[in-house]
Amino acid sequence: MKKGTRVAIQGIKASFHEEAAFKFFGRDIQTIECNSFKQTCESLEKGNADFVIMAIENSIAGSLLPNYTLIREYNFAVVGEVYLAIQLNLMALPGVKFEDIKFATSHPIALRQCVDFFYDYPNIQVIEGSDTAACAKKIRDEQLTDTVAIANSLAAELYGLNIIERRIESNKKNYTRFLILKSDKTEELTEINKASICFQVGNHVGALSKVLNIFAEQQVNLTKIQSMPVLGRRNEYYFYVDMEWKDMEKYDKAIRQALKYTVNFNIMGEYQKNDKV
Structure with a gap:
């Protein structure tokens, strides 16, 4: 890079x-x-x-x-x-103790992921913010001594805050x-073993099943399928599919066959699988 x-x-x-x-x-x-x-x-x-x-x-x-x-x-x-x-951490200005805290602020989704922690501290008022890091920055900028932010350790490091409690998220996984x-597909990757595609199928019995079976027959593993309604069209859907394979030739064959049974078929990207958390 x-x-x-x-x-x-x-x-x-x-x-x-x-x-x-x-x-x-x-x-x-x-x-x-x-x-x-x-x-x-x-x-x-x-x-x-x-x-x-x-x-x-x-x-x-x-x-x-x-x-x-x-x-x-x-x-x-x-x-x-x-x-x-x-990983969500509770952070405040240096010197602020846990008993000083009156308010906790973060992005709404981050707050929802810490409900178990706040259940034990009903005296702390939870306030929704636009962004986890922005909440940390606000504490630094406004020198708020009664407020904590919920954000990652990067935010604590950048905005000079102390982490009071680590890993307060309810689900550790x-x-x-x-x-x-x-913007374009010009860059050639040496190893391609995953793709994201999008397509539509006709509104008749077995239309989607036919396409999915093509990939199964070629040992292409579908890791995700997501449907989204086509705006303004009743009973019409876009299907977004992620897939992985071990044999590039079988993947290519599956794509060629799937084209016959789909419309608005689009390979959104072919790339290297990278699922280590």
Whole structure:
């Protein structure tokens, strides 16, 4: 990866998106902060970023459905994936003790993932914020001595906060999968063993089953299938499918056969499997 690669992230520095970007690309990158997932896509489309890193599913909260639509509509190439363990810590300004805390703030999903912890402390008022890292930054900027943020250790490090309690998330096996997006598919990867595809099938008995069986017959393993309604079309759906294989020739054969039974077939990306959390 060339020095200073620009990666658009949703959120600010030290957010989970930046942590995931560091895990995939290494620390020697320039992160482009964006307020929304749509803004990350616009940043890539306008050439202000080289890549987008985009959360696509969480093991507790499920799939981020609008993001599938963004990838399809902008026609970006999926060139990689990274899984990140979501570890949530309670952090405050140096010197603040646990008994000083009156408020806890974080992203709504992060707060939901820590309900067991806060059940034991009903005196702490929970306040929703826009972003985990932004909540940590606000404590630093406004010197809030009665407030804690729930965020990753990267945020504590960047904004000079002390971690009071580590790993307060209820489920210790919580992870998020992120996709790496590029504006084109020019980069050739040496080892390709995973793909993300999108297609539609006719609205008749066995239409989807026929396509899925083609992949099964060629020993292509479907790791995820997600349906999304086609906007304004009743009983019409896009199917987003992730698949893995050991034999590239069998994958190619399955794709050729599947094309005969689908419409709007799109290989969103072929890349290297990277599912270590």
